[in-house]
Amino acid sequence: MLILICLCFPAMVLLCLAMNKHREQVLTQTVPKLMIRFFRPLAWLLLMFTAYLSIELFGWSIGPALLFGALTIAVLLLTLLLTYRAKIVPQLAIVLPFMASLSVVPINF
Amino acid sequence: MKDNFRQSMKWFHTWVGLIVGWILFFMFLTGTLGYFYQEITRWMEPERPFIEHNISNEQLINIAQTYLKKNAQDVDEWDIDLPTARNQNLRVGWRHPPEAGKKRGRYESSVVDIATGEKVESRATGGGRLLYRMHYRLHYLSTKISYWIVGFCSMLMLLAVITGVVIHKKIFTDFFTFRAKKGLPGWLDIHNVLSVIALPFHFMITYSGLLFFLFTYMALSTNLQTNEDEYREMRKEIYPRTPHAQSTNQPAKMIDISVLYQQAKNSWQADELSTIEVFAANDSNAQVRFVRHETDITYNPNDEVLVNAITGEMITHTPREYTAAGIIHNGFFSLHEGQFAGPIARWIYFFTGLIGTAMIASGLILWTTKRKPQQMKKPNGPDFGYRLVEQLNIGTIVGLPIAIAMYFYANRLLPIDMADRVNWEANVMFISWALLLVYPAFRPANKAWHEQLQLAALVYIALPLVNILTTDKHLINSLLQQDWGLAAFDLTLLGVGCCFAFSAYKYKALTVDKKTSRQRVKQDKSVGNEKLLQLQRVSKGNG
Numbered sequence: 213m214l215i216l217i218c219l220c221f222p223a224m225v226l227l228c229l230a231m232n233k234h235r236e237q238v239l240t241q242t243v244p245k246l247m248i249r250f251f252r253p254l255a256w257l258l259l260m261f262t263a264y265l266s267i268e269l270f271g272w273s274i275g276p277a278l279l280f281g282a283l284t285i286a287v288l289l290l291t292l293l294l295t296y297r298a299k300i301v302p303q304l305a306i307v308l309p310f311m312a313s314l315s316v317v318p319i320n321f
Numbered sequence: 322m323k324d325n326f327r328q329s330m331k332w333f334h335t336w337v338g339l340i341v342g343w344i345l346f347f348m349f350l351t352g353t354l355g356y357f358y359q360e361i362t363r364w365m366e367p368e369r370p371f372i373e374h375n376i377s378n379e380q381l382i383n384i385a386q387t388y389l390k391k392n393a394q395d396v397d398e399w400d401i402d403l404p405t406a407r408n409q410n411l412r413v414g415w416r417h418p419p420e421a422g423k424k425r426g427r428y429e430s431s432v433v434d435i436a437t438g439e440k441v442e443s444r445a446t447g448g449g450r451l452l453y454r455m456h457y458r459l460h461y462l463s464t465k466i467s468y469w470i471v472g473f474c475s476m477l478m479l480l481a482v483i484t485g486v487v488i489h490k491k492i493f494t495d496f497f498t499f500r501a502k503k504g505l506p507g508w509l510d511i512h513n514v515l516s517v518i519a520l521p522f523h524f525m526i527t528y529s530g531l532l533f534f535l536f537t538y539m540a541l542s543t544n545l546q547t548n549e550d551e552y553r554e555m556r557k558e559i560y561p562r563t564p565h566a567q568s569t570n571q572p573a574k575m576i577d578i579s580v581l582y583q584q585a586k587n588s589w590q591a592d593e594l595s596t597i598e599v600f601a602a603n604d605s606n607a608q609v610r611f612v613r614h615e616t617d618i619t620y621n622p623n624d625e626v627l628v629n630a631i632t633g634e635m636i637t638h639t640p641r642e643y644t645a646a647g648i649i650h651n652g653f654f655s656l657h658e659g660q661f662a663g664p665i666a667r668w669i670y671f672f673t674g675l676i677g678t679a680m681i682a683s684g685l686i687l688w689t690t691k692r693k694p695q696q697m698k699k700p701n702g703p704d705f706g707y708r709l710v711e712q713l714n715i716g717t718i719v720g721l722p723i724a725i726a727m728y729f730y731a732n733r734l735l736p737i738d739m740a741d742r743v744n745w746e747a748n749v750m751f752i753s754w755a756l757l758l759v760y761p762a763f764r765p766a767n768k769a770w771h772e773q774l775q776l777a778a779l780v781y782i783a784l785p786l787v788n789i790l791t792t793d794k795h796l797i798n799s800l801l802q803q804d805w806g807l808a809a810f811d812l813t814l815l816g817v818g819c820c821f822a823f824s825a826y827k828y829k830a831l832t833v834d835k836k837t838s839r840q841r842v843k844q845d846k847s848v849g850n851e852k853l854l855q856l857q858r859v860s861k862g863n864g
Binding site: 280 | 497498519522618
């Protein structure tokens with residue numbers, strides 16, 4: 213379950229970086245235009261992977277339900293961070309999935 | 322044309338939300354607590370022992386079987402509920418043979434102390450179950466009337482969700498946008514964010530909520546189009562019953578249940594037992610069913626293992642046959658109640674439930690915030706309608722959480738041997754809610770907000786302290802015993818209290834800020850300003 217949140221979060225960050233107004237909030241340096249074009253497809257790719265993972269882990273019936281729950285929490289976290297601590301969003305987006313993949317705690321939901 | 326459509330939808334959303342907003346707030350908050358109803362009941366029965374670590378399922382089964390042998394002779398069916406993450410105690414239950422003229426016998430259930438093997442006598446309490454039943458069985462009203470009220474409100478909620486999506490102009494461009502601004506734009510953003518991020522949940526919970534009393538709401542259809550037999554047939558389709566073993570009245574010696582459990586373990590390749598059902602105990606036809614934690618929203622036949630209790634052989638039971646309609650129906654029920662959810666998923670359910678509650682609250686506050694500037698300009702002060710909405714907002718949004726805390730206080734402080742104790746717990750809750758609904762009528766709105774927020778912070782932070790004074794199952798002990806389920810309840814109370822304290826502090830800071838900025842502008846002395854000055858004098862006097 214935690215791994216789903218940890219993967220949904222960077223996907224949402226990528227989606228939000230694809231939008232001009234949020235990119236200015238989060239990043240100080242300018243990003244090449246070509247790279248920006250890749251943000252959105254990458255986000256969807258990551259989201260598809262997370263969906264696949266949740267179905268693989270929890271089955272066809274529980275998987276999608278938990279995915280939506282994880283998305284809700286990830287977007288809530290991101291929205292609050294954008295308003296109050298926008299600068300740590302990129303770091304968190306990189307750290308979270310690593311923590312999820314390294315976690316030795318057996319995945320229970 | 323398009324704008325016109327959006328305008329009318331907006332009008333509809335505003336007024337529909339206002340009419341049923343407070344009842345929906347009540348339904349959402351008590352329903353959200355329902356996700357933890359077992360944990361709440363556990364806290365409200367402090368006589369139950371702490372969690373027992375390092376005890377195997379086999380030992381637990383033996384204790385339960387010994388107890389049942391001693392106390393539940395001549396009963397058809399035994400149930401054993403093993404301690405889970407939600408409910409750390411061993412529980413056994415059985416159904417008495419039906420009395421003359423009745424279809425089913427009385428069901429008796431008791432918590433067994435693992436250390437002594439004896440029954441735990443708990444105080445009379447409604448527990449979490451009573452609290453969560455309120456969200457569809459509005460406490461004092463009759464069943465039928467509450468179902469209709471709840472259905473009416475849910476239907477309007479569903480319409481509000483749909484119209485909300487229609488009138489939200491920039492649902493994707495503003496997906497992550499939350500501007501922490503004061504006044505109208507801030508509240509609008511809060512309302513939008515809370516609605517959008519949990520939209521699948523809001524839709525699912527409202528829609529499935531309506532399905533619960535399908536047969537009541539579709540009365541015309543069920544009464545006129547189907548006859549009694551067809552109706553029974555339909556219910557059988559949704560709730561297929563598996564006939565279980567009946568007793569043959571030939572006593573036989575059962576193999577110990579803990580030994581039989583090995584079969585289930587082998588079949589699951591894991592030690593994850595949740596419930597045991599024993600049919601025709603100590604009879605030649607005895608059977609034992611082992612059930613583990615659900616692994617599917619609808620139904621997974623492999624979650625159950627049926628064993629012949631005399632020979633110890635596994636019985637290949639025919640899985641219950643659900644039709645597609647039955648599966649969809651039960652799937653929605655399970656989604657609504659989150660039956661399949663483990664600890665983390667349950668907390669997520671809880672938080673999304675709170676998001677829904679907060680969404681309703683922010684919508685109600687939005688209504689008054691939007692009308693406030695205009696209403697304040699009126700020479701005779703704001704209209705009655707506006708003041709009523711403001712009063713109900715304060716009394717419900719902050720008042721109801723306080724009232725729920727009072728329900729917990731009642732559990733701890735009412736005399737243990739009091740007559741009708743269960744009802745009085747609930748009475749205390751509703752009396753305090755009524756008082757808090759009336760109170761804002763006698764205070765200026767922003768004073769009432771601030772004072773009730775302070776009160777909420779006080780009652781929630783003091784509750785764990787009262788727990789320390791009245792029972793031995795308090796936070797310190799539960800932490801020492803590493804009983805996380807119990808400790809989490811007290812910690813959550815403290816957390817909620819701190820949230821209320823923070824919002825009271827923030828509210829004060831914001832209103833003071835507003836006043837000073839207004840003073841700087843130095844407007845002409847209008848009636849509104851005179852009122853403001855009076856307020857300041859009072860607040861200075863208090864300070």
